[in-house]
Amino acid sequence: MSLLEVINLMVFYENAVAINNVNLSCGKGLITGVFGANSAGKTTLMFTVSGMILDTARKEKMRGGIRITVMGDILFEGRSIMDVEPSRRAHLGIVLCPERRRIFKESTVIENLKIGGIIATKAQARTTLEYVFRIFPALVKLRKREAGFLSGGEQQMLAIGRALMAQPKFLLLDEPLLGLSPVMEEILINAISDVRRAIGLTTMISEQYARPVFPIIDYGYVLENGGVVVEGPAHDLMENPDVKSAYFGLQEE
């Protein structure tokens, strides 16, 4: 039984197709990987599932800018959420950890986490806060530090922590490894798989470069120009020669 199902999704930015007839489903308790180069439509997919695109569309309309059209259907726990506001989707449990982190720069680490946990109950927030500090021990020392002055890796930990504070049932991680060192990548990947083990959280991760994420995903999709070109269980994808050369940096001999 899949937690989230995307059916024939199409997203247009004015006349340009950003997402072209995408079908995907994310199984409960699994980590789904979405891979693709720039302009493949990963971020748009994340924005559409989390509902942020509704907000962008509204702002563009107010500005007289481009028109964003979304078609198709997204089912969450079997119910269509196409018309659900982004804030309501967060209440339903769909939480986005956006690309480039977007933390609250002028708040401290602990304040960032508290803001993330506003929709949680007090008890939930307390346990999750402890849990976040357990998987990211580096944040403990920095709790009073202003978030804008953290390093890239620390900010990414904070962003994931903040997303976890909202008690997600379905976590969207948009390029969580963007611009991070291999060591930091490993810390984050370990944390993400720890989350899955500990609370069985369903996750969707998008990345350009698949190798660091690959060990922890269960099912993967490869996007190209807005459409799914290859999909399959992790090990099947690994075998695929095209995927290998394009997203793992391995050359076929």
Place this chain on the structure above:
Amino acid sequence: MSAQERRKKRLDRSVKVRSEGLYSLSSWREMAYLLAPRLLLIGGLLAAPFVLDLYWQKVLCAAGIIAVLAMGFDFLAAYVGLVCLGGAMFIGFGGYAAGLLNAKLGLPPVLTIPLAAVIGACLSTVILMPCLRLRGVYFAIVTFMLPLFATHIIIALELFGSTEGITGLDILANHWWEQYVIVISLLAALFGLRRLVTEDVGLIMMGIKDNDQAVLAAGISIFRYRVLAVFIAALAGCFVGAYQAHLYGWLGLSLFAMDFSILPIAATVMGGMGTLSGPVIGALILTPLSEALRGFGQLRVVLYCLILLLFILYKPEGLMNYLERKYHQFERWEKV
């Protein structure tokens, strides 16, 4: 889901595509397409003094003043990223400078108006200089405060006729002068600013609005360009301020009235931010509208606010953005 299988597609009109760049000179049709809206505005403004009666001619002058201020506001807000509520300050400085030059030194309006524009603009720029590092709402607050500040200094120190003001300034020669000075300076400011924002200077200013650190990294002094931008906007504002002093032959504290800070913003909202011509159209609609509503007595302000509110709710992009899109593009349903 039959409704979802169709999508409205927006496409540029072929004549728009053809009239981009040098190819616009290829035929009369393309040239007419480009010139028609511009000529409509220019021709309309130039012809207005002939068709309006005396009362509406005065309204045209008042509308022109607001239009120039609105353009300055739009230029600073949408192209430089400085939200400037200093319309009243510009009008006040320009008006007082022109009035004093005229009353104390006896210079004729033909000299005082340009002189006062430069003096007022220099003064405004120097006063605003320390605030240029502030951004967003802080700059807005400072510019909003300064006219109040000036008013109270004038009252407290009993300068320049204090609350009475100075009456009996020279007025412009006749009503043709009155109207054509404002109409022509309005058009000059409009087309001048539109050119400026497409030049290198304008690109840098837009860059400053977008990402000031990136502009710094390119080795450009942000401060200098902000000073320049404020000076340009202040020059236009002080010019109309000086003009206003000679239009009514009078200077006084009402030159620092908040109306001159607020009405341009309303005009910009109505006309569309970032279009420069939008604020002009907004001012040319709003000022006569508020006159036309005089018949409603006290309800006038309510109706005025209501119209603005409806605009913000239903056409937040502004008139000009909307018209521009309708002019350049067409829509059709398309099967997905």
